[in-house]
Amino acid sequence: xxxxxxxxKSKKSKARLGILKTKHGIVETPCLVxxxxxxxxxxxxxxxxxxxxxxxxxxxxxxxxxxxxxxxxKKSGGLHNFMNWQGPLMTDSGGFQVFSLGFGRDFKINxxxxxxxxxxxxxxxxxxxxxxxxxxxxxxxxxxxxxxxxGSDLFLGPKESIKIQEKLGADIIFAFDECPPPNASYxxxxxxxxxxxxxAKTCQKERKTKQSLFGIVQGGKYSDLRIESAKYISxxxxxxxxxxxxxxxxxxxxxxxxxxxxxxxxxKKPRHLLGIGRLEDIGLIINxxxxxxxxxxxxxxxRRGIAFIGNKSEQSLDLNKKKFLLDKNxxxxxxxxxxxxxxxxxxxxxxxxxxxxxxxxxxxxxxLYFFNNFVNKIRQDIxxxxx
Amino acid sequence: xxxxxxxxKSKKSKARLGILKTKHGIVETPCLVxxxxxxxxxxxxxxxxxxxxxxxxxxxxxxxxxxxxxxxxKKSGGLHNFMNWQGPLMTDSGGFQVFSLGFGRDFKINxxxxxxxxxxxxxxxxxxxxxxxxxxxxxxxxxxxxxxxxGSDLFLGPKESIKIQEKLGADIIFAFDECPPPNASYxxxxxxxxxxxxxAKTCQKERKTKQSLFGIVQGGKYSDLRIESAKYISxxxxxxxxxxxxxxxxxxxxxxxxxxxxxxxxxKKPRHLLGIGRLEDIGLIINxxxxxxxxxxxxxxxRRGIAFIGNKSEQSLDLNKKKFLLDKNxxxxxxxxxxxxxxxxxxxxxxxxxxxxxxxxxxxxxxLYFFNNFVNKIRQDIxxxxx
Numbered sequence: 001x002x003x004x005x006x007x008x009k010s011k012k013s014k015a016r017l018g019i020l021k022t023k024h025g026i027v028e029t030p031c032l033v034x035x036x037x038x039x040x041x042x043x044x045x046x047x048x049x050x051x052x053x054x055x056x057x058x059x060x061x062x063x064x065x066x067x068x069x070x071x072x073x074k075k076s077g078g079l080h081n082f083m084n085w086q087g088p089l090m091t092d093s094g095g096f097q098v099f100s101l102g103f104g105r106d107f108k109i110n111x112x113x114x115x116x117x118x119x120x121x122x123x124x125x126x127x128x129x130x131x132x133x134x135x136x137x138x139x140x141x142x143x144x145x146x147x148x149x150x151g152s153d154l155f156l157g158p159k160e161s162i163k164i165q166e167k168l169g170a171d172i173i174f175a176f177d178e179c180p181p182p183n184a185s186y187x188x189x190x191x192x193x194x195x196x197x198x199x200a201k202t203c204q205k206e207r208k209t210k211q212s213l214f215g216i217v218q219g220g221k222y223s224d225l226r227i228e229s230a231k232y233i234s235x236x237x238x239x240x241x242x243x244x245x246x247x248x249x250x251x252x253x254x255x256x257x258x259x260x261x262x263x264x265x266x267x268k269k270p271r272h273l274l275g276i277g278r279l280e281d282i283g284l285i286i287n288x289x290x291x292x293x294x295x296x297x298x299x300x301x302x303r304r305g306i307a308f309i310g311n312k313s314e315q316s317l318d319l320n321k322k323k324f325l326l327d328k329n330x331x332x333x334x335x336x337x338x339x340x341x342x343x344x345x346x347x348x349x350x351x352x353x354x355x356x357x358x359x360x361x362x363x364x365x366x367x368l369y370f371f372n373n374f375v376n377k378i379r380q381d382i383x384x385x386x387x
Numbered sequence: 388x389x390x391x392x393x394x395x396k397s398k399k400s401k402a403r404l405g406i407l408k409t410k411h412g413i414v415e416t417p418c419l420v421x422x423x424x425x426x427x428x429x430x431x432x433x434x435x436x437x438x439x440x441x442x443x444x445x446x447x448x449x450x451x452x453x454x455x456x457x458x459x460x461k462k463s464g465g466l467h468n469f470m471n472w473q474g475p476l477m478t479d480s481g482g483f484q485v486f487s488l489g490f491g492r493d494f495k496i497n498x499x500x501x502x503x504x505x506x507x508x509x510x511x512x513x514x515x516x517x518x519x520x521x522x523x524x525x526x527x528x529x530x531x532x533x534x535x536x537x538g539s540d541l542f543l544g545p546k547e548s549i550k551i552q553e554k555l556g557a558d559i560i561f562a563f564d565e566c567p568p569p570n571a572s573y574x575x576x577x578x579x580x581x582x583x584x585x586x587a588k589t590c591q592k593e594r595k596t597k598q599s600l601f602g603i604v605q606g607g608k609y610s611d612l613r614i615e616s617a618k619y620i621s622x623x624x625x626x627x628x629x630x631x632x633x634x635x636x637x638x639x640x641x642x643x644x645x646x647x648x649x650x651x652x653x654x655k656k657p658r659h660l661l662g663i664g665r666l667e668d669i670g671l672i673i674n675x676x677x678x679x680x681x682x683x684x685x686x687x688x689x690r691r692g693i694a695f696i697g698n699k700s701e702q703s704l705d706l707n708k709k710k711f712l713l714d715k716n717x718x719x720x721x722x723x724x725x726x727x728x729x730x731x732x733x734x735x736x737x738x739x740x741x742x743x744x745x746x747x748x749x750x751x752x753x754x755l756y757f758f759n760n761f762v763n764k765i766r767q768d769i770x771x772x773x774x
Contacts, residue, residue: 038741039734045745047729068712068737076715076733084729325455328463342434342471346463347426350455354425357744358432 002172002212002239004270010387014289017382020270022088022171024080027055029270030286032277032375033090033294034368038063039083042299043361046085051338052365053372056088058294061164062097066149070167078169093161093174098143101136158199162206170211174242175203177216182246189220197232204236212239214272221248223260230264240270251284258288279308279315279374286378298371302363305352307331308370324349337369389559389599389626391657397774401676404769407657409475409558411467414442416657417673419664419762420477420681421755425450426470429686430748433472438725439752440759443475445681448551449484453536457554465556480548480561485530488523545586549593557598561629562590564603569633576607584619591623599626601659608635610647617651627657638671645675666695666702666761673765685758689750692739694718695757711736724756
């Protein structure tokens with residue numbers, strides 16, 4: 001079980017400084033939660049992940065259920081031992097991935113999912129080539145879908161999600177929710193929310209371990225539904241909260257909705273924002289009282305050759321560009337990470353152009369360090385009353 | 388300039404223990420020289436390479452000339468600084484790569500070269516699709532060929548090779564030789580040897596830096612030509628020797644030829660065997676008096692999912708195989724490397740099957756450590772008179 005304590009609150013915003021204690025160590029919040037989709041932060045080993053200043057990771061229930069399967073991970077002593085990460089660990093509910101199969105076709109999420117399973121030709125592609133995506137059947141109990149790996153019939157609902165997450169054994173697990181499509185109508189989201197709330201209760205009943213269970217607030221871009229959801233989820237005895245789904249694509253919308261709904265959650269419990277954390281978002285969401293957030297931006301962009309830097313005129317560099325072959329600066333002059341202390345832009349550019357894997361690892365390391373350091377500075381600012 | 392001292396000789400074979408001093412540190416011989424083709428040991432950073440127990444690396448003049456170019460590396464402070472490897476460093480002459488373009492078609496080396504430039508569709512492929520490989524024109528002065536990257540016309544000869552290697556700035560550089568095709572006739576090799584010997588002298592005249600220059604012994608599978616070459620190269624004042632080319636594919640042939648020819652080289656100078664170093668070869672070549680040898684086996688096989696282990700019944704494991712998902716042992720129970728201390732076969736198998744890059748890096752690390760440790764044990768055995 002986790003323990004969470006708010007240590008200090010900002011006077012100017014809802015930002016707060018906290019300590020999240022888990023069986024596997026302490027997390028200082030606010031905090032980025034790097035994504036270890038398939039039980040690995042892509043390109044790095046767990047020692048390197050630690051060296052980037054990462055405190056807690058989130059692994060993916062959907063992907064790990066499909067491959068290698070939760071039974072295998074349980075037999076290996078649980079996810080911490082399997083992936084050799086002895087720090088705090090979350091697993092998501094699998095909801096986002098399974099539902100995104102449904103709205104994937106409309107939003108070309110197809111491509112993203114294909115990538116996430118290693119670029120392999122997938123069943124998804126075949127199914128999506130028809131007129132209608134027939135991948136999902138949503139019932140009151142959960143979702144029927146087909147495996148991306150071997151096309152087999154699968155079912156995931158609140159009971160199944162909890163059972164899988166219990167076998168994986170992360171410190172923090174999430175309730176199974178319906179993650180509605182970004183273009184869903186008010187009516188659709190309202191109905192969907194009923195399911196999410198019902199499933200939240202089912203998850204609570206089902207849990208048998210001492211893992212901490214976070215309930216998930218949904219409601220799309222509709223403030224009244226977000227408030228309704230926050231009130232309901234708060235009324236149940238969860239150990240913390242996840243806030244999921246879309247907010248309407250606009251940052252003002254997002255902060256507006258967080259602003260209106262977050263105060264209905266129990267203040268003493270940690271709040272995790274699912275899948276959001278661009279550099280420009282981080283300050284905004286922390287100001288709204290978010291304690292932790294997971295985001296693939298630092299790692300995903302690294303594998304595309306992008307380095308994030310702390311230069312006011314430029315926030316990122318595309319190291320694929322030929323001009324960097326002549327640039328003898330470190331990625332970020334002020335960065336103290338292992339990569340910036342030892343390697344120059346020209347070398348990383350050469351490695352990328354020569355298709356060398358090492359480039360992806362060096363960029364992933366730097367980006368994670370950079371993001372972690374960025375959030376660490378915000379923690380210092382809150383501590384000193386400057387945020 | 389290097390200094391080389393033979394510290395102890397085996398009483399039972401020609402094996403010898405040596406110390407090779409360079410400006411960038413000491414190499415205890417016999418020693419494996421891991422391959423850093425494009426200024427990187429694929430999948431690793433230079434700190435990791437050091438941690439595998441690697442003492443000295445060899446980078447590839449041909450590839451680095453093509454991309455990013457020796458001028459750029461010189462402007463970056465030389466290869467040591469460019470790749471952040473402050474240990475001893477060799478560059479090969481570029482001979483093998485450029486000549487293998489010529490015999491590539493007959494021996495399907497095409498595929499290997501394509502791989503070495505990152506799987507990109509190359510000019511080589513196009514040219515090889517014709518009836519005759521028209522990639523090379525060998526003259527008395529060197530070789531005309533086309534760039535694998537942009538198809539441009541290039542020329543490499545002894546003068547050019549030395550100039551490139553001087554700009555790269557490795558501690559040890561090699562004379563430019565013709566590396567004849569494996570199926571070449573006695574007549575062909577005899578003529579080729581004349582060129583190689585002439586070029587050896589040209590290289591000596593051209594050198595202007597204090598880098599150490601190794602002359603290369605060729606002669607294919609013909610003992611008399613190997614002896615002739617060893618005598619001639621030994622008569623020139625090289626700082627050490629490289630032994631290149633094919634020996635007829637048979638291990639007995641190889642050791643027989645080394646046995647007959649190596650004694651004609653000056654004993655006080657180091658001997659490097661180019662491109663040979665399978666586990667089963669290492670003892671044999673050290674017994675023939677080889678001091679250093681480079682080989683892609685540990686790194687190349689790692690990227691195919693193969694781990695080398697010290698089990699008498701099995702010398703390697705194919706971690707792609709599904710059965711390893713259930714195997715909770717480290718790659719090698721007796722191995723003390725970072726990977727074997729922290730990760731299990733099941734996890735590495737999962738990472739491979741999930742197409743995770745981290746798997747390739749973990750396997751590369753282990754294989755290099757394993758090979759380095761294997762050679763280290765031979766050094767200890769020579770020291771204790773057991774080899």
